[in-house]
Amino acid sequence: MSLSRRVFLRRGALGLVSYGLDPLFLDRAVYALSAQRRAEPVNKRTLVCLFQRGAVDGLSMIVPHGDAAYYRERPRIAIPRNVVMDLDGHFGLHPELAPLKPFWDNGSLTAVHAVGSPDSTRSHFDAQDYMETGSPGVKSTPDGWANRYCQHATEHAQTPFRAVAFGPQLPRILAGSAPALAIDDLRTFGVRARTSTGSDRLTRAFESLYESGGPATGLLATSAEESFEAVRMLKAANPAALSVTNGAAYPRGRLGQSLQQIAQLIKSNLGVEIAFADVGGWDTHVNQGNAEGQLALRLRELGQALAAFATDLGERMSEVCVLTMSEFGRTIRENGSSGTDHGHATAMLGLGGTVQGKRVLG
Amino acid sequence: MMRSRLAVLLAALTSTPALSAQGPITSLDSARHVLDRLAYGPTPGMVDRVAREGVMRWVDAQLGVDAVDDPNLRATLSHFDILSTPTSELVRRFLDAQRERRQRQAAGDTMMGPRPGQPPPGDAELRRLGGQLPQLVLVRAVQSDRQLAEVLADFWFNHFNIFIGKNLDRVLLPEYVEQVIRRHALGRFEDLLIATARSPAMMVYLDNTQSVKPGASPPLPNRGPFAIGRLGSRALDSMRLEAQQRRPTGLNENYARELLELHTLGVNGGYTQKDVTEVARILTGWSVALRGPVAARLARRTVEEGSFIFNAWAHDDGAKTVLGTPFPAGQGEEEGIRLLRMLAAHPSTIHFVSTKLCAKFVNDTPPDGCIDDAVRTWRRSDGNIREVLRAIIRSQDFWAGVNRGVKVKTPLEFVASAVRAIGARPDSSFRLALAVAQLGQPLYQHVAPNGYGEQEEDWVNSGALLNRMNLALALASGRAPGVRGTLDAVIPLSSDHPTLVESVNRIVLAGRMSEHTRKVILTEIGDLQDPVLARAMAVGLAIGAPEFQRQ
Numbered sequence: 001m002s003l004s005r006r007v008f009l010r011r012g013a014l015g016l017v018s019y020g021l022d023p024l025f026l027d028r029a030v031y032a033l034s035a036q037r038r039a040e041p042v043n044k045r046t047l048v049c050l051f052q053r054g055a056v057d058g059l060s061m062i063v064p065h066g067d068a069a070y071y072r073e074r075p076r077i078a079i080p081r082n083v084v085m086d087l088d089g090h091f092g093l094h095p096e097l098a099p100l101k102p103f104w105d106n107g108s109l110t111a112v113h114a115v116g117s118p119d120s121t122r123s124h125f126d127a128q129d130y131m132e133t134g135s136p137g138v139k140s141t142p143d144g145w146a147n148r149y150c151q152h153a154t155e156h157a158q159t160p161f162r163a164v165a166f167g168p169q170l171p172r173i174l175a176g177s178a179p180a181l182a183i184d185d186l187r188t189f190g191v192r193a194r195t196s197t198g199s200d201r202l203t204r205a206f207e208s209l210y211e212s213g214g215p216a217t218g219l220l221a222t223s224a225e226e227s228f229e230a231v232r233m234l235k236a237a238n239p240a241a242l243s244v245t246n247g248a249a250y251p252r253g254r255l256g257q258s259l260q261q262i263a264q265l266i267k268s269n270l271g272v273e274i275a276f277a278d279v280g281g282w283d284t285h286v287n288q289g290n291a292e293g294q295l296a297l298r299l300r301e302l303g304q305a306l307a308a309f310a311t312d313l314g315e316r317m318s319e320v321c322v323l324t325m326s327e328f329g330r331t332i333r334e335n336g337s338s339g340t341d342h343g344h345a346t347a348m349l350g351l352g353g354t355v356q357g358k359r360v361l362g
Numbered sequence: 363m364m365r366s367r368l369a370v371l372l373a374a375l376t377s378t379p380a381l382s383a384q385g386p387i388t389s390l391d392s393a394r395h396v397l398d399r400l401a402y403g404p405t406p407g408m409v410d411r412v413a414r415e416g417v418m419r420w421v422d423a424q425l426g427v428d429a430v431d432d433p434n435l436r437a438t439l440s441h442f443d444i445l446s447t448p449t450s451e452l453v454r455r456f457l458d459a460q461r462e463r464r465q466r467q468a469a470g471d472t473m474m475g476p477r478p479g480q481p482p483p484g485d486a487e488l489r490r491l492g493g494q495l496p497q498l499v500l501v502r503a504v505q506s507d508r509q510l511a512e513v514l515a516d517f518w519f520n521h522f523n524i525f526i527g528k529n530l531d532r533v534l535l536p537e538y539v540e541q542v543i544r545r546h547a548l549g550r551f552e553d554l555l556i557a558t559a560r561s562p563a564m565m566v567y568l569d570n571t572q573s574v575k576p577g578a579s580p581p582l583p584n585r586g587p588f589a590i591g592r593l594g595s596r597a598l599d600s601m602r603l604e605a606q607q608r609r610p611t612g613l614n615e616n617y618a619r620e621l622l623e624l625h626t627l628g629v630n631g632g633y634t635q636k637d638v639t640e641v642a643r644i645l646t647g648w649s650v651a652l653r654g655p656v657a658a659r660l661a662r663r664t665v666e667e668g669s670f671i672f673n674a675w676a677h678d679d680g681a682k683t684v685l686g687t688p689f690p691a692g693q694g695e696e697e698g699i700r701l702l703r704m705l706a707a708h709p710s711t712i713h714f715v716s717t718k719l720c721a722k723f724v725n726d727t728p729p730d731g732c733i734d735d736a737v738r739t740w741r742r743s744d745g746n747i748r749e750v751l752r753a754i755i756r757s758q759d760f761w762a763g764v765n766r767g768v769k770v771k772t773p774l775e776f777v778a779s780a781v782r783a784i785g786a787r788p789d790s791s792f793r794l795a796l797a798v799a800q801l802g803q804p805l806y807q808h809v810a811p812n813g814y815g816e817q818e819e820d821w822v823n824s825g826a827l828l829n830r831m832n833l834a835l836a837l838a839s840g841r842a843p844g845v846r847g848t849l850d851a852v853i854p855l856s857s858d859h860p861t862l863v864e865s866v867n868r869i870v871l872a873g874r875m876s877e878h879t880r881k882v883i884l885t886e887i888g889d890l891q892d893p894v895l896a897r898a899m900a901v902g903l904a905i906g907a908p909e910f911q912r913q
Contacts, residue, residue, distance in 0.1 A: 053809075122635070123623055125812050168802035168826065175819055182825040184800075189825060192832050205886040206831050209907045214878035216908035219822045220770065224908075227828050280809055285569050285616060336612025337572040 054283030058347030066090035099307035116345030127327035132173035143176025150178035159271035166258035239268035248312035318353030398913035401509030403779030424510035452533035453668035496795035496805035503778040520813030526806040538563035552706035568617035574676035618642035628714030647677030732759035770818035773801035786847030793844030831906035838902035
């Protein structure tokens, strides 16, 4: 990982650039110097990526109710016209996405339809891989596009929370040499003992075990270093204590919890620039359902979670964009099992103040 | 006779300088290495024992077991009544619970029902039985003497992954694990492959039960004289209507695709989308015998509920071509077997699976030499897994210094090896399996067919490392959920801290403790007067230390 000298001279934090020093250490030193300004937001904008794993049926999310072919190809699973929430006369929202309608109305929701990869693979893993690495057709790309962004765009305060994924494992989209954090739950992140002095003491002990110069090398070492830095910052900022604002109501379950915690991190000014969460269950080969059923239940959770997030952040949404994505779409025609098979393109939703809303593009 | 041959082999291995970057490998190092890679880590004293009795002798014994199941565990496993519950009974319970739920919903009960992946409410017995499955993995991993067999069983399950939350797989999985994976884990790859293809669990998981020749429909049931009278014609009609709406009406390519992409040829194995479709056509009719309430009364054949069945009515009997090989028309079920044999012997399959085995046992980036050895032996032995493993273990790459102690343990490996290292054992509750889930690897819950990964990038991220440290501390202080056993039986108390730490090194870390770690631990326990507390802290730090994360 190389850093440009220009960055250091501009910051004035260090007179000499020594290429022998560990870049991670340098970045942290820079951040620490500006720590007293932590009361203000450290970053300008935040991108929240929400990956719908399993190839979501975009045609059911943003329904082309003005197109007769849609109803012809899907006798059992099309959303009836009378329950679609119309958006622009041709497209409409699935009824379970109703919580998002107010955001369409106020211009902060947009949809991009018929968007997909130039690579025509219909393999979930390959397609997710291509979408997360940003290199369709190439399997040898070692890192994710979000991580590469972090590697190259260094005019941003480097905090351990710059790139955060919610879940037990770091997803491909954030794999790479730039530090990224995987958090399962903000409330339990850290070394835990019965007392808080106990926790502090043990944290210090483990930190010593994993420090550079010891047996920890490579990914183990860098990952540990990021963890401990993150623990320190969480202790100071305590985002988990922030309550939900503006009457937002997150749905119960992992998706709601992840988005709520992303909101807490944003509100805590910890420097989140890219946040990631994923949600599965979209691979509706069999019995997809229409206004009701399998897919509808999933969309209900999604709609509620996104709406709650935007409500919770309130004015801060002006600097936030939530982007939904999925590895490909599904067949226009329904299959033999009242479902849909793998197709090509799907729909993405953009939600937030940075979005030029009230349009269905593509 | 055996001894001298082994001695020669070991001498040969230890005397070749190219094998180790740090010099010739000692017998202690060899013992540590095989117990790391071919087992779930050593138990206290095991490294010395294996080194003394002969490393290759231990390896050969592990390779030579007649079956995966360890007879010594029979008594322990008698608590797990999932192992003795017939699949047909599990299926019946499942379908009953499902029907019950539908009736409630139809009657106006507006409760949303379970989210996908969650168990259906109202059948506590099913849930109790289901919870035994992941715990079984842990009991076997920690306590079986047939360690290599357990490691292989885990490997093959991930290779032929099934998600327990999919529909009937909840109740079809026990038989899959026991009769398909564990029965064939040490045998021939072709037999294992065919067994997975003919397993109800796989047919459901990858939707092959939904794949029929376009337009095909099951033959009309022969209505007995009493059938309509008992059910009432209106009930029959509505059930028939419901069944019709759910009945599959065409090809479903899901299984065909994953069979080629993940189970055999690999994504670069040289097949096309057309091949996928042709394979799907060949496998139409490969399904599961299931009878709903109507069919149960009307069926004439007795077929075990939840067993594999070939539905001739669903089979596409036309001619097909796969990978350039013609499959003539009219071959019925037999052409599927022929296809599987062809796939099992295909060069792409041999290369793909050998590469995965080398990644598991040698290095995340498997060296070519190892792969070549495996491929050559696969060909020579007609896909005998035992022999392929033997070739990998005997390859130079397996013993090379650059490949020893370099892999990061998966959550399952970490938990199992930690419990073994302190001489403890899992109890019969679900709780230790939950700990593995919290480290990122909920057993049997990997949704996608590719199974859990082997690479360190899959497992090393900040959150997970912190949770390993937490579990290490809990284990050391006897507070780990689902674990039985005390340190008293394993590490003597001592108020002399250097002595204590050296015991921890010898017994828990098998001699792997670095000077750095030793210093840190001594510093941390420096002011602790209570010897019990000092011991717990030392052990907790050791298990959470970098050395213990690697194998």
